[in-house]
Amino acid sequence: MNQELGTTGTGGARRRPLLALPNTGYKVLLAAAAALFAALVLWFLVAMVSKSRPAFSSLGVSFVWGRTWDPNTNQYGLLPFILGTLETTVIAMLLAVPIGLGCALSLGYLVHRRVKTVLSTAVELLAAVPSVVYGLWGLIVIAPYMRTDIEPFLSSVFGWTGLFNGPDGGVGILLAGVILFIMVLPTMVAISRDVLVAVPHDQVEGAMALGATRGQVFRKVVLPGARTGLFGAFSLATGRALGETVAVALVIGNSNYIAHSIKSGGGTLASLIVNNFGEASGTELAVLFAAGLVLLVIVAAVNIIARRLVRRTARSGATSVAVA
Amino acid sequence: MTALLDAPPDPILARRAEIRQIAAASVKRRRVSSAITLGVCQAFLVIALVPLVAVIAYVVAKGLPAWNSAFFTETTATDGVKNAIIGTVVIGAIATVVAIPFGLAAGLFLAESDGRVAGTVRFVADVMTGVPSITIGIFGYIAIVSTTKQYSGFAGAFAIGMIMLPVIMRAGETAFRGVPPTLNEAGLALGARKATIARRVVLPSALPGIITGVLLAVARGLGETAPLLLTILGSDFVHWNPTKPMNALPLVIYNNTNQPDPSVVQIAWGAALLLMAVVLVLNIGSRVTAAVLQKEKR
Numbered sequence: 001m002n003q004e005l006g007t008t009g010t011g012g013a014r015r016r017p018l019l020a021l022p023n024t025g026y027k028v029l030l031a032a033a034a035a036l037f038a039a040l041v042l043w044f045l046v047a048m049v050s051k052s053r054p055a056f057s058s059l060g061v062s063f064v065w066g067r068t069w070d071p072n073t074n075q076y077g078l079l080p081f082i083l084g085t086l087e088t089t090v091i092a093m094l095l096a097v098p099i100g101l102g103c104a105l106s107l108g109y110l111v112h113r114r115v116k117t118v119l120s121t122a123v124e125l126l127a128a129v130p131s132v133v134y135g136l137w138g139l140i141v142i143a144p145y146m147r148t149d150i151e152p153f154l155s156s157v158f159g160w161t162g163l164f165n166g167p168d169g170g171v172g173i174l175l176a177g178v179i180l181f182i183m184v185l186p187t188m189v190a191i192s193r194d195v196l197v198a199v200p201h202d203q204v205e206g207a208m209a210l211g212a213t214r215g216q217v218f219r220k221v222v223l224p225g226a227r228t229g230l231f232g233a234f235s236l237a238t239g240r241a242l243g244e245t246v247a248v249a250l251v252i253g254n255s256n257y258i259a260h261s262i263k264s265g266g267g268t269l270a271s272l273i274v275n276n277f278g279e280a281s282g283t284e285l286a287v288l289f290a291a292g293l294v295l296l297v298i299v300a301a302v303n304i305i306a307r308r309l310v311r312r313t314a315r316s317g318a319t320s321v322a323v324a
Numbered sequence: 325m326t327a328l329l330d331a332p333p334d335p336i337l338a339r340r341a342e343i344r345q346i347a348a349a350s351v352k353r354r355r356v357s358s359a360i361t362l363g364v365c366q367a368f369l370v371i372a373l374v375p376l377v378a379v380i381a382y383v384v385a386k387g388l389p390a391w392n393s394a395f396f397t398e399t400t401a402t403d404g405v406k407n408a409i410i411g412t413v414v415i416g417a418i419a420t421v422v423a424i425p426f427g428l429a430a431g432l433f434l435a436e437s438d439g440r441v442a443g444t445v446r447f448v449a450d451v452m453t454g455v456p457s458i459t460i461g462i463f464g465y466i467a468i469v470s471t472t473k474q475y476s477g478f479a480g481a482f483a484i485g486m487i488m489l490p491v492i493m494r495a496g497e498t499a500f501r502g503v504p505p506t507l508n509e510a511g512l513a514l515g516a517r518k519a520t521i522a523r524r525v526v527l528p529s530a531l532p533g534i535i536t537g538v539l540l541a542v543a544r545g546l547g548e549t550a551p552l553l554l555t556i557l558g559s560d561f562v563h564w565n566p567t568k569p570m571n572a573l574p575l576v577i578y579n580n581t582n583q584p585d586p587s588v589v590q591i592a593w594g595a596a597l598l599l600m601a602v603v604l605v606l607n608i609g610s611r612v613t614a615a616v617l618q619k620e621k622r
Contacts, residue, residue: 026519031434033429034445039487041448047466048459102368110366123613126376128607130538130547132574133596136581137379140589180603182375184454189372206460215358218365236454236612243456246578272457289466292459305458 052290064294069256069272076287078294080258083290084173084266085298088248089241091177091262092184096237097214098187099181105218107189108197120193123248127186135247143170143251151263171253173266179251180244184237191236195229196222235306239299245270247273267293338533341576372499390590400561400571403587410562411477412599413572416546418481418566423488423545424538430489431496432522438491446497452490460486461551468555475557483551485609488541495537499530534616539610543603572601 053061059076066077107120147170154174155164199222207221208214223230253265254275267275269291280288398404433448434442464483469475503526511521527534555567558579573595580592 003537023518026517026522029519030429030433034442035424036426037447037493038445040486041452042465043467044460047463052464091333099368099372102365103372106365106369109360111369116493119369123376123606125604126380128547128603129379130549130574130577130596130603131579132547132549133383133600134379136577136592136596137382139581142380146555154447168470172374182379185372186376213354215360215361216354218361239454239456243458245458246553246574247455250581270328270456270550273458273462274550277554289462290454292462294461295456299454299456300451303349303451 031122032258037241040154042043048289048293048296052267052286052293054200055283055286055290059287063287064290067258070278071284074283076284078269078272078287078291080256081267081269081272082294082298083258084252085242085268085270085295087173087259087262087266088176088180088252088268089238092180092241093234093238095178095181095190096241097234100233100237101184101223102109103189104192104196107193108215109218109222123186123193124190126192126323127190128184131183131244131247132181132250134179135250138175138247139171143175146170146175155263165263166264169253169263169265171251171265172263173252173259174262176252176266176268177262179247180241182278183244183247184240187240188233188237191233192226192230195233198229198273199225226227231306231309235303238306240300242299242302243270243295249274269298331424342478351440379437382602383593383596386590386593386601387595390594395594396592398574399560399562399613400558402592403591405571405573405576405591405598407559407562408571408573408595409598410564411480411556411559411572412574413545414564414566415477415480415484415556415572416542416554417572418478419485419545420538420542422481423485423492423541426491427492427541428496428534431493432500432526434497435500440499445621446494449490449493453494455547456550457487458481458550458554461554464551464555474567475555475569477556477568477570479555480552480570480572481566484545484548487548487551488545491541491544492538495541496530496534499537500526500535502533503529508598532614536610536614536616539606539613543606546604546606547574547599 055076059074061077063078065079065082066075067079068075068077069080103123107116107123111119147168151164151168151170151174155168158164173212203225204217207217212220248268249271252267252270252271254267255265256267259266273288273291276284276288343481352355353606361546364606393404394403395585396409397406398409430445430449434446460483462484468479472479507525507529508521511525512518516524552575554570556575558571558575559569577592577599580588580595583589
């Protein structure tokens with residue numbers, strides 16, 4: 001194939017290939033593709049902002065932190081849903097960070113090589129399971145257990161914290177957080193494992209040679225060494241949890257009030273949009289677009305903060321190595 | 325003997341014994357804490373496997389009984405998902421066919437340039453891979469549905485393609501950057517045009533990485549539900565026309581889950597199994613193709 005290389009450019013007798021562009025044309029084509037992508041993203045942002053503007057102009061900015069959602073009285077407070085978004089994500093990440101890191105360390109360093117190959121592939125495949133499937137499973141299979149066993153147990157043990165007040169409903173913020181945790185876990189594990197394994201072997205072996213136990217190597221060499229990448233895994237998983245729509249909408253119990261306990265029903269910005277989109281028009285539709293915009297801002301903020309942190313720790317990590 | 329006993333204790337020996345004692349205590353303490361750390365890690369692995377295995381097991385166990393002949397031949401108006409399968413195929417195909425060349429061209433641009441513009445585009449692509457899919461759905465609604473005044477398969481394909489695009493771009497860039505620059509230079513030395521080199525040298529060499537990235541993007545796109553809810557509306561008719569409202573497998577799962585009738589929920593399980601099977605086959609397929617192509621190259 002490579003022998004024909006010289007002739008394709010000049011051989012007029014051959015069928016003119018699709019991409020036989022002069023070099024400038026080729027460059028222009030590629031740049032145009034990138035520019036078109038940038039234009040699409042710009043259009044996306046402009047569309048989000050301009051279509052949600054009617055909400056801001058007719059209600060003022062204050063509806064974003066308003067506490068009441070009642071379209072009948074023209075009250076469109078987004079606070080219950082912003083809180084719901086943050087609560088479910090916090091529950092999910094509180095579970096996903098320790099368990100995900102434990103899994104990743106086990107898969108990277110502890111289990112037998114054959115088990116490792118099988119489990120690692122399985123985890124990567126699980127990361128591709130559509131989120132709606134987790135929602136289906138959560139509502140049909142887990143919600144009944146949640147109501148009859150898990151919630152009564154949690155209330156009896158942790159009832160004093162006040163987090164578990166109210167009736168055991170099965171669906172609610174807690175279940176949404178748990179389903180999000182299960183959903184982001186494969187992503188968390190797959191990325192953190194890659195990052196943890198990438199810590200230089202001589203550092204691990206050096207610590208071992210100094211007499212460190214494996215537990216110490218994990219805590220003092222592997223985890224700090226992989227810090228940068230772990231931030232990346234964390235922010236990706238957090239972004240997915242914040243923005244997940246259908247799985248959450250199925251299991252959160254959809255209420256428009258600020259939740260008084262994590263067992264009660266609630267809503268997230270994403271579930272609000274998807275639940276009300278069908279019937280919304282006028283101001284309400286603009287408010288739903290604005291909810292999307294708020295969600296976008298939250299996710300972008302998490303992303304950019306994580307990126308900054310990564311860059312900062314990467315720099316300080318590099319200097320500390322240089323000093324050492 | 326007695327003299328030896330009466331002699332003052334050797335300070336060095338005493339110090340040595342003391343150090344040995346401290347060291348033994350330290351080793352013991354560190355071994356215990358290490359065992360706890362390792363035990364917790366392995367316990368977490370088991371804890372994590374339980375729900376993940378349970379999801380798969382439930383979907384297979386509840387989905388397989390739903391796979392009867394009506395499931396594949398009838399529409400969502402009765403007991404089947406035929407129209408949803410067609411919708412998923414049409415929407416997935418349109419999104420893929422548009423996003424692949426577009427994404428690969430933009431990815432090649434990123435791979436070939438290191439300037440400020442490319443850096444910005446790369447950053448934007450990274451951020452876009454993390455943008456919630458529901459907001460892309462809103463974009464699909466604003467851009468296509470409200471301008472054409474019509475919910476349509478095209479609007480869904482637009483949103484799904486928009487989700488796939490940055491994934492393909494970044495996967496493509498990584499694959500293109502993996503091609504040894506010597507190959508490129510050899511092509512230039514032979515007097516080939518850049519476009520020719522891209523088509524005949526860079527593209528074939530980067531193919532394993534590209535196929536993996538593309539199949540992963542397609543798998544992700546097919547499983548998306550939220551954008552479709554805002555763009556294709558759903559429909560009970562069997563048709564291949566993307567200018568009209570369509571149905572899709574994720575939509576069927578979502579709509580059928582919250583229903584009291586167990587036979588309706590069973591269709592959701594069947595659709596979940598089908599969708600999961602397709603996504604997993606694409607995923608495994610991407611790995612196998614990548615492995616085979618990699619072996620061929622050597």
